Amino acid sequence: MENQNLFGSEIRQDYRTGIYAIMTPGRSNRPKELEEETIEKMDVSKCPFERGNDYMTTEIMRYGDPWQIKVIENKYPELTGTTPFGEAIDKDGLLKHIGGYGYNEVVIDSPVHTDIFEAMPAEKLIDWVNVLVDREETLYGRRYIRYVQVFRNYGVIGGASLGHPHTQIMAWPVIIGLIKKESEVSKRYNENHGTCLYEKIYETERARILTENNSFFAIAPFGSRITAESMIVPKRHVNYVGDLSDSEKLDFVSILKTVLLTNRKIYGNQAYNFTIHELKDEPDFHMHLEIYPRLSTLGAIELGESVFVNMILPETYAEEFRTSLNASD
Ligand SMILES: [Zn+2]
Ligand SMILES: [Zn+2]
Incomplete structure (x- = not known):
């Protein structure tokens, strides 16, 4: 049993x-x-x-x-x-x-x-x-x-x-793997620049913003590993989904829907993965949700070197995303 x-x-x-x-x-x-x-x-x-x-x-x-x-x-x-x-x-x-x-x-x-x-x-x-x-x-x-x-x-x-x-x-x-790495990198960024990395991203990464609403933005990060990878981030510093307010939860699911549906519009009924990165006991961590469309398979460069080959520039994907989002069909 x-x-x-x-x-x-x-x-x-x-x-x-x-x-x-x-x-x-x-x-x-x-x-x-x-x-x-x-x-x-x-x-x-x-x-x-x-x-x-x-x-x-x-x-x-x-x-x-x-x-x-x-x-x-x-x-x-x-x-x-x-x-x-x-x-x-x-x-x-x-x-x-x-x-x-x-x-x-x-x-x-x-x-x-x-x-x-x-x-x-x-x-x-x-x-x-x-x-x-x-x-x-x-x-x-x-x-x-x-x-x-x-x-x-x-x-x-x-x-x-x-x-x-x-x-x-x-x-x-x-806490191992990518979330461990992200936690260390953002901690170091904060020590060196005195600001939260994810809030800096929103300020600086305008070309790669996919869409946004009151409390969330979606972005194709500059150095994305995965083709058409994106990330959904709260504008407010929140480390844990449980700390989102009711209106932030609505903004969260709305933008998640928008990104996934627009990807579906562009790439069809593609396989994808998403994962939420959040650390309830680390207030310094800025939660986000990462989306990985599975448009390509892993080869020897990815498996042998842990270096990923991204077939579309994140800024090109962002542009295509915005065009598709704004198209009236
Ligand atoms: Zn933050
Ligand atoms: Zn069933």
Whole structure:
């Protein structure tokens, strides 16, 4: 019954680079529904995220009656609450590893299998934000949890294994990887320039602004790794989604809708990922949401050197974005 108990995972540091990887033996059994899913042969009755199929998953919470949004345990978690947490380095200092302790939850964004996340009304997406905050509050309150990551994988190349609209929440026992890097870089920027990096970006990066509203702006960052990458940033200094006001939440989901729908207009029904970078316990951090359209695949330059090849200048993408946004169709 407790799928999470089937295996433990381990966060290992690669001694060659210092980069971390999560070892998740057992995840190869994930469903492959999406790869085969087409409009004609989609068998919704087998989808574990359908309202009638609640018995197929382990519920954590629901919103609405009948539910409009539901949070369940991830059947194929990268981190599990039952794995002992602990950091260890062997005597040669080579094999550094951390127990894969943490939590993976899935937010079913809508009861409707064919709903498109970004086309859902803003009011529904505000409910979605409130559900996220509800879960984040709980997860941040658990022992050893340092970072709660909210992300979406959309489309087969985006890494999604089910077509039904869903978001994921992952609670980490360590702050590693890109968010760690961003936290360090913005701290250093603040020390050297006496101002918040993300607020400076808004002032300086005018050519690459995609769109903005009262409390948020969207931008194609100057040195983006990913083709047509963008970032959504609150104008006010906020480090945690839970600190957004009601009107800021509306601005947040509205601009998210605008960016995703405009990307869809330009590139069609492309796979994408997005992730929210926020650190509840680091007031200096400026939260933002990063969107990665999956227009190209990773090759030897990306994998071998960790240097990404971006096929469109961010300013060109920004220009195309604004043109498309302003077109009346
Ligand atoms: Zn479904
Ligand atoms: Zn700031």
